[in-house]
Amino acid sequence: MFHHIWAALLYLCGILLNSIYQCPEHSQLTTEGVDGKEFPEPHLGQWYFIAGAAPTKEELATFDPVDNIVFNMAVGSAPMQLQLRATIRTKNGLCVPRKWIYHLSDGSTDLRTEGRPDMKTKLFSSACPGGIMLKETGQGYQRFLLYNRSPHPPEKCVEEFQSLTSCLDFKAFLLTPRNQDACELSSN
Numbered sequence: 725m726f727h728h729i730w731a732a733l734l735y736l737c738g739i740l741l742n743s744i745y746q747c748p749e750h751s752q753l754t755t756e757g758v759d760g761k762e763f764p765e766p767h768l769g770q771w772y773f774i775a776g777a778a779p780t781k782e783e784l785a786t787f788d789p790v791d792n793i794v795f796n797m798a799v800g801s802a803p804m805q806l807q808l809r810a811t812i813r814t815k816n817g818l819c820v821p822r823k824w825i826y827h828l829s830d831g832s833t834d835l836r837t838e839g840r841p842d843m844k845t846k847l848f849s850s851a852c853p854g855g856i857m858l859k860e861t862g863q864g865y866q867r868f869l870l871y872n873r874s875p876h877p878p879e880k881c882v883e884e885f886q887s888l889t890s891c892l893d894f895k896a897f898l899l900t901p902r903n904q905d906a907c908e909l910s911s912n
Contacts, residue, residue, distance in 0.1 A: 767847070767856065770909075771795045771871040773900055774855075775882055777889030778867035781896040788898075791815045792875065794906040804828040806835070811907035819907035852881030868894060875902055 773793035778784045795810045806826040811819055825838035826845070835845040843862040850857050854873035860866065870885045886897050 768797050768799065769873075771797065771856070771873065772875040772902075772906070773869065774872050774877060774902075775870045775885055775900065776867050776898045777886065777894040778865065778896045779894055783865040783867050784896055784898045787900070789814050789816075790900055791904045792900050792902045792906050794875075794909060795871070796909050800825060804830070809909055811909050813904050813907045815901070817904065821907075821910050850881070851884055852877055855881055857885065868892075875906060 771794070773787075773790075773795065776784050776787055791813045793810055793812045795808060798807045798809070799805075800807045804827060806828065808824040808826060810822045810824075812822060813819055826835040827838060828835060835847070837843045837845065840862065843860065846859045848857040848859065850870065852870075852872060855877060856871050858869045858871065860869065868885075868889050870882070872881065882899060889897070
C-alpha cells in the first residue's frame, strides 16, 4: 500500500515539475508572414547570422572558422523560389561568397534547398526585434540558427535563443564573434 501511495505522489510531482519547466513556445511562421504581409516579403533583404545551436558540436562545426556572415534574401527568378546570397568573413579575414536557391513549400514556410534534397529549413518567429530563427535538418544533423537585421542585436536576444534551444536539448551553442567588418555582398 505504501509503495502505491509513494508512486502516485512521485507521479504527481513529475506532472507538476513538467508543467512548470516546459520549454517556451516558438511559433512557426505561416505563409501570411508577419504583420499580415504575405511570406516572404517581410523576410527579404539583409540578415546577419548571430548564433547556432545543435544537439552536438559536430553539427555546428561548419561555423567554427566563421567570424561573421551577412545574407541577402531576394525573390527568385521563378514562382515559389527565393535566392539567398551570402558573404562569409572567416576568422582569418577571407571573404567567401555563397549562393543558394530555396524553393517554398506550397501553403507553408518550409524551404527546400536546390541540389540538397535531404535538407529542410523551417522558419520560426523570434521574440527578438528584427530577429528570426531557422531550424535546418539534413542527413545527420539538425540545428537552430538565429539571424537578425542588426549585426549586434541586444544581448537578451542571444540569451533567450540559447535558453530556448537548451530547453529543447540542443546543448551545443555557437556565437559568431563578429569582430571583423562584414564583407560586402556581391551583386550577382
